[in-house]
Amino acid sequence: MLLRHTPEKLEEREALTIQPAKTCQPVGAMYAALGIHGCLPHSHGSQGCCAYHRSALTRHYREPVMAATSSFTEGASVFGGQANLLEAIQNIFTLYNPDVLSIHTTCLSETIGDDLPQIIAKAYDEGKVPDGKFILKTNTPSYVGSHVTGFSNMVKSIVDSFGKKGPKGKHINIIPGYVEPSDMAEVKHIAKSMGLDAVVFPDTDGVLNGPQTGHFEMYPRGGTTIDNLKRIGTARATIALGPLASGPAAKALDTSCGVPCELLNLPIGLSATDDFVSALRKLGGVVSDEIEYERGQLLDMLTDMQQYFHNRKVALIGDPDQLVSLTQFLTDIGFTVRHVITGTSGKKFIKRVTDAAGTEDMNVREGSDFFYLHQLILNEKVDLIIGNSYAKYMSRDLDIPHVRMGFPIYDRVGHQYFPTAGYRGAMRLVEKLLSALMDYQDKTVPEEKFDLVM
Amino acid sequence: MTEYSNSADIKEALTKKYPAKVARKRAKAIVVNDVGPEDKVPEIQANVRTVPGIITMRGCAYAGCKGVVLGPTRDVLQITHGPIGCGFYSWLTRRNQTKPYTANDPNYMPYGMSTDMQDENIIFGGEKKLKKAIEEAVRIFHPKAIGVFSTCPVGLIGDDVHAVCREMEEKFPDVNIFGFSCEGYKGVSQSAGHHIANNKIFTDVVGQGTMQKEGKFRMNLLGEYNIGGDAFELNRIFEACGITVHSTFSGNSTYEEFKSAQNVDLNTVMCHRSINYLADMMEKKWGIPWFKVNFIGAESTAKSLRKIAAYFGDKELIARTEEVIETEMAEVRKTLADVKKRTEGKTAMLFVGGSRAHHYQDLFRELGIKSIAAGYEFAHRDDYEGRKVIPSIKVDADTRNIEELTIENDPVNYRPRKTEAELKELTEKAGIRFNDYEGMMPEMEQGTLAIDDLNHHELEVLIEKCHPDIICAGIKEKYVVQKQGIPMKQMHSYDYQGPYAGFKGAINFYHEIDRMIHTKVWKMIKSPWSEKPQLTAHYGNE
Numbered sequence: 001m002l003l004r005h006t007p008e009k010l011e012e013r014e015a016l017t018i019q020p021a022k023t024c025q026p027v028g029a030m031y032a033a034l035g036i037h038g039c040l041p042h043s044h045g046s047q048g049c050c051a052y053h054r055s056a057l058t059r060h061y062r063e064p065v066m067a068a069t070s071s072f073t074e075g076a077s078v079f080g081g082q083a084n085l086l087e088a089i090q091n092i093f094t095l096y097n098p099d100v101l102s103i104h105t106t107c108l109s110e111t112i113g114d115d116l117p118q119i120i121a122k123a124y125d126e127g128k129v130p131d132g133k134f135i136l137k138t139n140t141p142s143y144v145g146s147h148v149t150g151f152s153n154m155v156k157s158i159v160d161s162f163g164k165k166g167p168k169g170k171h172i173n174i175i176p177g178y179v180e181p182s183d184m185a186e187v188k189h190i191a192k193s194m195g196l197d198a199v200v201f202p203d204t205d206g207v208l209n210g211p212q213t214g215h216f217e218m219y220p221r222g223g224t225t226i227d228n229l230k231r232i233g234t235a236r237a238t239i240a241l242g243p244l245a246s247g248p249a250a251k252a253l254d255t256s257c258g259v260p261c262e263l264l265n266l267p268i269g270l271s272a273t274d275d276f277v278s279a280l281r282k283l284g285g286v287v288s289d290e291i292e293y294e295r296g297q298l299l300d301m302l303t304d305m306q307q308y309f310h311n312r313k314v315a316l317i318g319d320p321d322q323l324v325s326l327t328q329f330l331t332d333i334g335f336t337v338r339h340v341i342t343g344t345s346g347k348k349f350i351k352r353v354t355d356a357a358g359t360e361d362m363n364v365r366e367g368s369d370f371f372y373l374h375q376l377i378l379n380e381k382v383d384l385i386i387g388n389s390y391a392k393y394m395s396r397d398l399d400i401p402h403v404r405m406g407f408p409i410y411d412r413v414g415h416q417y418f419p420t421a422g423y424r425g426a427m428r429l430v431e432k433l434l435s436a437l438m439d440y441q442d443k444t445v446p447e448e449k450f451d452l453v454m
Numbered sequence: 455m456t457e458y459s460n461s462a463d464i465k466e467a468l469t470k471k472y473p474a475k476v477a478r479k480r481a482k483a484i485v486v487n488d489v490g491p492e493d494k495v496p497e498i499q500a501n502v503r504t505v506p507g508i509i510t511m512r513g514c515a516y517a518g519c520k521g522v523v524l525g526p527t528r529d530v531l532q533i534t535h536g537p538i539g540c541g542f543y544s545w546l547t548r549r550n551q552t553k554p555y556t557a558n559d560p561n562y563m564p565y566g567m568s569t570d571m572q573d574e575n576i577i578f579g580g581e582k583k584l585k586k587a588i589e590e591a592v593r594i595f596h597p598k599a600i601g602v603f604s605t606c607p608v609g610l611i612g613d614d615v616h617a618v619c620r621e622m623e624e625k626f627p628d629v630n631i632f633g634f635s636c637e638g639y640k641g642v643s644q645s646a647g648h649h650i651a652n653n654k655i656f657t658d659v660v661g662q663g664t665m666q667k668e669g670k671f672r673m674n675l676l677g678e679y680n681i682g683g684d685a686f687e688l689n690r691i692f693e694a695c696g697i698t699v700h701s702t703f704s705g706n707s708t709y710e711e712f713k714s715a716q717n718v719d720l721n722t723v724m725c726h727r728s729i730n731y732l733a734d735m736m737e738k739k740w741g742i743p744w745f746k747v748n749f750i751g752a753e754s755t756a757k758s759l760r761k762i763a764a765y766f767g768d769k770e771l772i773a774r775t776e777e778v779i780e781t782e783m784a785e786v787r788k789t790l791a792d793v794k795k796r797t798e799g800k801t802a803m804l805f806v807g808g809s810r811a812h813h814y815q816d817l818f819r820e821l822g823i824k825s826i827a828a829g830y831e832f833a834h835r836d837d838y839e840g841r842k843v844i845p846s847i848k849v850d851a852d853t854r855n856i857e858e859l860t861i862e863n864d865p866v867n868y869r870p871r872k873t874e875a876e877l878k879e880l881t882e883k884a885g886i887r888f889n890d891y892e893g894m895m896p897e898m899e900q901g902t903l904a905i906d907d908l909n910h911h912e913l914e915v916l917i918e919k920c921h922p923d924i925i926c927a928g929i930k931e932k933y934v935v936q937k938q939g940i941p942m943k944q945m946h947s948y949d950y951q952g953p954y955a956g957f958k959g960a961i962n963f964y965h966e967i968d969r970m971i972h973t974k975v976w977k978m979i980k981s982p983w984s985e986k987p988q989l990t991a992h993y994g995n996e
């Protein structure tokens with residue numbers, strides 16, 4: 001057994017996190033920053049942070065993930081990182097010439113209290129920032145929140161930097177949440193199909209799912225353009241998908257520029273996508289034949305295959321916004337959602353999940369970990385686990401099928417290119433759920449029960 | 455026509471775009487190789503601070519300590535003390551394979567553990583939480599040993615990790631609890647973390663046990679981390695020869711083996727950079743000689759095995775070792791005869807690690823592939839130029855901050871395994887250079903490039919100027935290179951393959967490089983219509 005030491009007996013832990021179900025803020029900030037066209041993320045801290053974040057994102061996307069670091073040494077940690085950051089800014093614009101430099105902090109620079117606005121002002125004073133370039137700054141202390149918080153903080157910084165008041169235009173904003181590039185593409189597809197001019201930000205589609213062309217592009221063609229970011233303050237409305245990841249930015253834009261916002265769950269699954277489409281309708285979008293057709297196809301798949309989901313027990317582990325929508329969808333199609341675990345802290349999560357499931361008869365935890373989920377499953381077995389690649393260890397030990405979803409996915413491909421958001425994303429999700437359950441059935445049923453047609 | 459013959463021009467191109475100060479600094483880390491008498495090579499700048507903002511390949515001291523050196527140990531329970539990130543990223547990502555002796559033996563590697571420090575711990579200190587975390591770990595896992603790894607904020611807020619470990623050890627006398635001050639900002643790269651790991655393992659673990667393994671010829675293998683199962687393959691070979699590996703530092707290793715690692719007659723060193731401190735300290739304390747080995751490459755494997763057999767000096771061992779080499783090499787030659795036809799004359803570049811950029815040149819040489827440029831991420835001058843330059847290395851502030859232990863002969867257990875005369879004879883007759891490493895550059899061809907701490911900009915220039923057939927580096931560089939249609943072999947994770955060490959490993963590597971360079975998919979990147987005239991016109995419009 002790979003996880004041979006996990007005891008069945010559940011004991012509360014106060015201090016030790018075992019098999020974490022979250023990681024730290026800066027990686028989320030780096031991911032969000034990559035969703036701006038021509039942006040180079042910069043990690044203000046030890047170079048190990050940047051190396052770890054780039055490695056994690058590269059393994060997950062199998063794409064170049066470019067980012068720079070202030071490369072703190074012990075001296076910088078004692079005397080402050082100003083000299084390092086100033087030198088970094090000069091080198092970055094000289095060598096890599098990004099349109100936007102997006103600086104986020106780390107636990108190191110936060111602990112010593114480096115003052116980013118002051119250092120950046122100094123960089124401008126010293127002429128280290130060429131004309132027409134933008135510098136974004138975000139505080140992402142690793143000892144607060146999780147990677148989702150870091151994403152959320154970075155998106156809010158985009159609003160703080162680019163949100164300028166002005167006469168309202170016809171366009172709307174959509175903040176897609178901490179989802180895959182493929183999901184951001186799906187969000188754009190739906191808005192476009194409904195005839196809306198939508199600024200989607202951040203947008204990692206075309207950045208972290210790019211084509212093989214025989215050429216490396218430091219700044220791939222994807223990402224929200226600066227021209228579009230300059231329009232976010234004059235939008236008619238903002239739709240924020242995923243309250244945790246997108247809420248703070250949407251609210252900030254409402255406060256600073258008077259752009260009203262609607263907070264929705266991530267459009268994962270049928271009803272959450274219906275909500276998204278309905279919200280777009282309210283803003284003047286027209287449900288196109290195309291969208292209607294996609295919804296119909298999803299429904300067709302569900303009605304055809306619902307028997308395989310009925311009363312199957314499922315355990316979920318991942319990030320809050322995803323888990324809420326997933327719980328809703330799985331419940332809608334007949335699963336019994338038994339255990340839902342997130343590493344990210346936040347009390348609201350419990351109620352959001354139980355509301356989505358329509359019952360409190362389930363185990364829901366925030367600020368928890370894989371170890372705890374494993375123990376829950378030892379006490380009450382499930383038919384399926386949905387979670388990131390780390391769930392494969394318990395899946396193997398417990399002989400329970402595992403559908404990969406969330407961050408990170410280090411051992412499969414597809415999430416870059418194929419969405420789980422929108423109606424088409426839901427179809428892919430259904431296909432994955434079915435394959436996992438049916439493959440398991442095919443592998444384990446007695447020979448006389450082995451069916452050609454299923 | 456290849457341009458790599460003109461290394462001086464390439465060097466100029468590499469630094470041309472830099473601001474003046476950066477150009478001056480980087481120029482010292484880029485050296486055109488020139489091997490003179492007695493393997494003298496030009497001085498290269500290494501183990502100095504990375505230029506901020508330059509997009510380095512390097513990581514941090516924590517990664518070197520927890521990730522590299524201690525990570526592969528399955529039954530030392532490891533707790534990262536810090537915010538969640540560091541513990542998360544170093545959890546199972548390095549492919550250190552491990553195989554417990556029985557199904558009940560402890561293996562904590564699949565469990566990533568962290569104190570997940572929150573803001574109140576940063577403000578009021580994290581010692582209380584760490585104590586509690588250790589208590590919980592002991593209660594749940596009952597380990598024999600616990601290692602605590604400090605991340606950046608721990609040092610800054612002044613948590614005394616070592617005092618906590620001592621206190622908890624008093625509370626749990628059956629558990630050896632020790633801490634590593636491997637905050638990420640220490641030193642200039644992973645290298646500082648290696649040194650910190652070596653020191654603590656030496657002071658708190660090695661020498662505390664008495665376990666003796668069966669066998670006449672007992673040695674340790676230092677600096678082998680069992681990535682992709684390398685140590686498994688090496689153990690297979692050693693067993694066939696009749697050599698007992700007491701402990702491997704630290705691939706596929708156990709705490710008991712570490713504790714009693716002094717019960718051997720030889721230390722062999724694979725990755726010089728990450729583990730030479732331990733070899734040196736064990737030599738001084740217990741009189742165990744060490745020499746450098748390399749099991750990457752079939753010829754290198756044979757050479758290293760012969761050295762080990764010669765060291766023990768037993769006729770039967772020498773004969774059996776020759777038999778093993780003969781049998782294994784037959785298969786190696788058969789594969790090479792096929793593969794080399796396709797790989798001969800190709801070119802490679804290697805930018806990785808603190809030893810791999812050197813070791814893997816042997817495998818490429820066997821394939822007839824020339825390594826035209828190479829460099830390390832976190833090595834020191836001695837890894838490039840050989841240990842002979844150590845006395846002339848300037849110790850800067852970043853290095854001075856890493857503790858250098860002073861070791862005396864153990865009053866009871868110091869026992870030189872060989873007399874001075876025997877060592878001298880082994881050097882003269884078997885070519886064994888004790889306590890030495892010849893470095894990468896003396897083995898590289900004249901006019902090739904050695905570049906320390908390569909960054910993204912320089913990698914791009916090198917590719918443009920040299921068009922190598924294959925590049926070896928890490929995950930961060932993988933797709934940057936491959937987007938340009940050039941295969942890139944990850945040398946940390948082996949692209950989830952391996953083993954590449956030993957004889958079977960060499961065969962795996964030959965096939966893999968053959969596949970990577972020749973797979974049809976590279977040729978499919980250009981679409982059938984991309985060369986048609988009207989599309990050319992489109993390109994012109996862009």
